[in-house]
Amino acid sequence: MTMECAARGIVEEPCASGAHRRCGSCGAVAYCSKGHQFIHWKVHKEECARLATQMSRIDMLSQFPFTFSVEPLALNHTNRSMRCLFLESMKVHLKGLWKSECMCGPDIACVKDLSITTEWNMESSLCPCTEPENPVPAPLASWEDYFQWRSLPLHSPVAVLLHWPLTLYHCLQLSRIQTSRYDGHDTLCIHYLGPEKELLQLAVFAELRALFPGVHLRIELVGPAAPRSRDGEVVNISSYPNCSGESCQCRSSISSENLNCSAVTLRIWKGLYHERYGDIVKDSNPHLILAPNAGVAAYPSWMPTIEMIRGIGVPAIFTDFCEEAAHLASCCISSITGQPLGLPIQVNPFRQPIAENNSALYIPCYSNGFVFGM
Numbered sequence: 001m002t003m004e005c006a007a008r009g010i011v012e013e014p015c016a017s018g019a020h021r022r023c024g025s026c027g028a029v030a031y032c033s034k035g036h037q038f039i040h041w042k043v044h045k046e047e048c049a050r051l052a053t054q055m056s057r058i059d060m061l062s063q064f065p066f067t068f069s070v071e072p073l074a075l076n077h078t079n080r081s082m083r084c085l086f087l088e089s090m091k092v093h094l095k096g097l098w099k100s101e102c103m104c105g106p107d108i109a110c111v112k113d114l115s116i117t118t119e120w121n122m123e124s125s126l127c128p129c130t131e132p133e134n135p136v137p138a139p140l141a142s143w144e145d146y147f148q149w150r151s152l153p154l155h156s157p158v159a160v161l162l163h164w165p166l167t168l169y170h171c172l173q174l175s176r177i178q179t180s181r182y183d184g185h186d187t188l189c190i191h192y193l194g195p196e197k198e199l200l201q202l203a204v205f206a207e208l209r210a211l212f213p214g215v216h217l218r219i220e221l222v223g224p225a226a227p228r229s230r231d232g233e234v235v236n237i238s239s240y241p242n243c244s245g246e247s248c249q250c251r252s253s254i255s256s257e258n259l260n261c262s263a264v265t266l267r268i269w270k271g272l273y274h275e276r277y278g279d280i281v282k283d284s285n286p287h288l289i290l291a292p293n294a295g296v297a298a299y300p301s302w303m304p305t306i307e308m309i310r311g312i313g314v315p316a317i318f319t320d321f322c323e324e325a326a327h328l329a330s331c332c333i334s335s336i337t338g339q340p341l342g343l344p345i346q347v348n349p350f351r352q353p354i355a356e357n358n359s360a361l362y363i364p365c366y367s368n369g370f371v372f373g374m
Contacts, residue, residue: 006044
């Protein structure tokens with residue numbers, strides 16, 4: 001991975017070469033020259049100690065229980081992305097639910113049809129394609145807990161996709177919402193802000209049926225990435241994605257639509273949350289607002305949304321790729337609310353187990369890596 005000079009955009013003269021000179025104190029940023037490093041110090045000195053602390057937690061962030069390997073696959077394939085090579089090694093590259101999991105797949109901006117793909121494209125022993133044998137025995141606190149409950153082997157790659165519903169599950173636990181109150185005819189409403197890639201992986205949210213048995217969940221997916229042609233469309237999920245086995249019971253409509261389990265209803269809205277809120281709450285007042293991989297500090301359009309959320313008075317939880325992005329987001333949120341975070345920044349145990357490229361910092365990034373809330 002090629003790093004960008006941290007002084008780029010601040011100094012007048014262009015960078016002369018690659019950024020190979022790392023800060024000797026934090027090790028998180030790199031420079032193309034000693035001169036650029038000297039000029040950037042007036043900016044970097046405010047963040048150096050904080051980044052050093054974050055760098056000290058790198059080993060902890062990269063610890064996962066899975067037996068599959070990701071990084072070594074790319075050592076001799078510099079022209080291919082690590083993610084592509086991993087998916088190829090699992091024989092799921094550009095197949096079923098996995099199509100949008102790398103740069104080779106479709107871009108959500110070019111997709112007009114969000115028809116749900118319902119195939120895991122792997123054998124039943126590797127994926128949750130049917131009802132769990134037992135209800136969740138206790139709150140799940142890690143991927144180990146989830147895989148043990150779902151009787152899945154740790155060489156299965158399904159966490160790569162299931163980090164979306166499991167992060168939502170984790171955020172509901174953090175919000176202390178009593179989901180048992182929504183058994184029966186009541187509906188638990190979640191406003192889910194800024195969906196992108198997950199719009200092409202909607203079927204993975206079926207796992208919420210197993211995580212919240214007997215609960216009807218309604219999820220309003222609101223964001224500018226939603227195709228205009230699907231604005232207002234309702235998607236009902238009544239079964240789990242299928243495995244590759246033709247004779248598996250997951251292909252039986254009777255077994256997949258268990259009347260005793262929960263239902264998940266998704267509705268798609270195109271636009272910014274503060275612009276569409278009035279339309280959404282006509283029949284869906286939120287119990288939780290969730291903004292995955294929000295990038296609050298990077299997008300000014302979050303400011304009016306956060307101002308509005310402050311007045312709504314319901315729990316709002318954000319996630320971001322790395323601790324530094326979460327820190328910058330927390331500063332933005334506190335500058336608007338005038339209060340510290342209600343939920344301090346913490347590692348998400350259900351973050352995606354494949355690191356994202358980060359050309360600005362040597363700190364690894366993971367989808368839904370950190371959670372924090374108002």
